[in-house]
Amino acid sequence: MVALESAELFCLLQPEELTSLRRVASEQSFTVGQEVFREGDPGDGAYVVKEGLVEISGQVNQDKRQVFSQIGPGGVFGEMAVIEQLPRSACATAALPSTVYFLPRAEVLSLIERSPALASALLQLISRRLREFNQHYLLEVVQVERLAAVGRFARSIVHDLKNPLNIISLTTDMFCKADASPELRASAQGRIQRQVGRINDLITDILQFSQGNQSCARVPVSYATFLEALIAELQPELDLKSVHLNFAGAAPATILSLDVKRLRRVFINLVLNATDAMPSSGTITLRFSQDAREVVTEIADTGSGIAPEMQEKLFQPFATHGKGHGTGLGLSICKKIVEDHGGRIWARNDPAGGAVFAFSLPLPAK
Numbered sequence: 001m002v003a004l005e006s007a008e009l010f011c012l013l014q015p016e017e018l019t020s021l022r023r024v025a026s027e028q029s030f031t032v033g034q035e036v037f038r039e040g041d042p043g044d045g046a047y048v049v050k051e052g053l054v055e056i057s058g059q060v061n062q063d064k065r066q067v068f069s070q071i072g073p074g075g076v077f078g079e080m081a082v083i084e085q086l087p088r089s090a091c092a093t094a095a096l097p098s099t100v101y102f103l104p105r106a107e108v109l110s111l112i113e114r115s116p117a118l119a120s121a122l123l124q125l126i127s128r129r130l131r132e133f134n135q136h137y138l139l140e141v142v143q144v145e146r147l148a149a150v151g152r153f154a155r156s157i158v159h160d161l162k163n164p165l166n167i168i169s170l171t172t173d174m175f176c177k178a179d180a181s182p183e184l185r186a187s188a189q190g191r192i193q194r195q196v197g198r199i200n201d202l203i204t205d206i207l208q209f210s211q212g213n214q215s216c217a218r219v220p221v222s223y224a225t226f227l228e229a230l231i232a233e234l235q236p237e238l239d240l241k242s243v244h245l246n247f248a249g250a251a252p253a254t255i256l257s258l259d260v261k262r263l264r265r266v267f268i269n270l271v272l273n274a275t276d277a278m279p280s281s282g283t284i285t286l287r288f289s290q291d292a293r294e295v296v297t298e299i300a301d302t303g304s305g306i307a308p309e310m311q312e313k314l315f316q317p318f319a320t321h322g323k324g325h326g327t328g329l330g331l332s333i334c335k336k337i338v339e340d341h342g343g344r345i346w347a348r349n350d351p352a353g354g355a356v357f358a359f360s361l362p363l364p365a366k
């Protein structure tokens with residue numbers, strides 16, 4: 001049980017201020033579950049818990065009520081509506097058998113005007129409550145955002161799995177035709193194997209992303225040969241999406257030190273992003289340049305271009321925009337792989353339209 005003068009808000013008051021407070025205070029008792037006030041009630045006074053426990057809650061949706069705080073003996077509640085002169089915005093319910101002091105609004109306001117100590121204590125109380133509420137709200141937002149990211153992630157995986165599965169399904173039909181020639185069967189088998197490889201890569205990607213750092217297993221490879229195999233692998237999907245792949249100049253046959261499996265992922269992510277940006281057909285142009293230090297590869301598309309809201313956070317994990325199935329992981333994975341090779345990755349919009357993604361790979365030290 002707490003006397004009114006020992007309540008958190010009033011312990012700094014002068015004796016005469018306490019006397020006038022005691023004079024206007026009345027006591028009210030509530031059984032468990034009984035409402036002290038509910039949303040929309042007039043803000044006709046503030047309350048101090050003498051004994052028991054009062055829960056402050058709000059309606060989150062039609063059938064869910066959320067408890068914001070619990071006020072024990074000595075705690076104050078209902079002060080906001082008094083100051084704002086607005087109806088109650090939350091509901092106060094006795095969580096235990098409780099007795100509260102009720103302080104009518106007019107008296108509380110006139111006491112605040114007369115007592116700087118009370119005004120300052122009240123300000124501190126409200127500021128502390130806001131801070132607690134913000135903290136609570138922030139944690140909820142982070143939680144909701146995490147769940148949404150997991151949902152986007154799952155949708156994207158399903159989407160990324162569907163493409164190779166579709167190709168496998170179409171190719172199997174071709175393979176099973178009674179009149180399929182041995183050459184056709186061999187080509188279908190190769191196509192299926194490549195798509196299974198892609199699914200495998202995707203799963204590896206997800207595992208690698210969730211595991212963080214990994215080593216880079218690099219071997220000397222001709223860049224042109226590496227690209228040739230990769231384009232053959234991507235071609236069926238580009239055909240399916242009516243995307244034309246164009247080489248502006250030959251790929252350099254320079255020997256680079258590459259982790260072939262991981263660098264394939266960079267290409268596949270960039271090319272598939274470009275096709276996503278061109279839903280009803282378009283052209284991807286590959287451009288290459290080389291100087292004494294590095295080979296630069298550019299992948300230009302004729303799509304929508306990079307959205308302004310993505311410019312600053314393009315390579316950050318979970319940054320995605322304009323895609324129902326986006327996880328925002330693709331470019332962050334590309335950045336990590338390119339940097340593990342000692343290169344850089346960047347992007348820009350072409351003034352003539354579309355996006356240009358570029359990355360550099362260093363030449364091996366002589």
Ligand code: ADP
Nearest residue numbers: 273274277305320321326327328329330331355
């Ligand atoms: P996701 O594709 O899952 O969204 P990414 O990290 O691969 O994740 O891409 C992040 C975002 O960058 C995309 O959602 C898209 O808004 C933008 N983006 C990537 N590539 C292109 C492109 N070629 N043209 C336009 N926007 C692009």
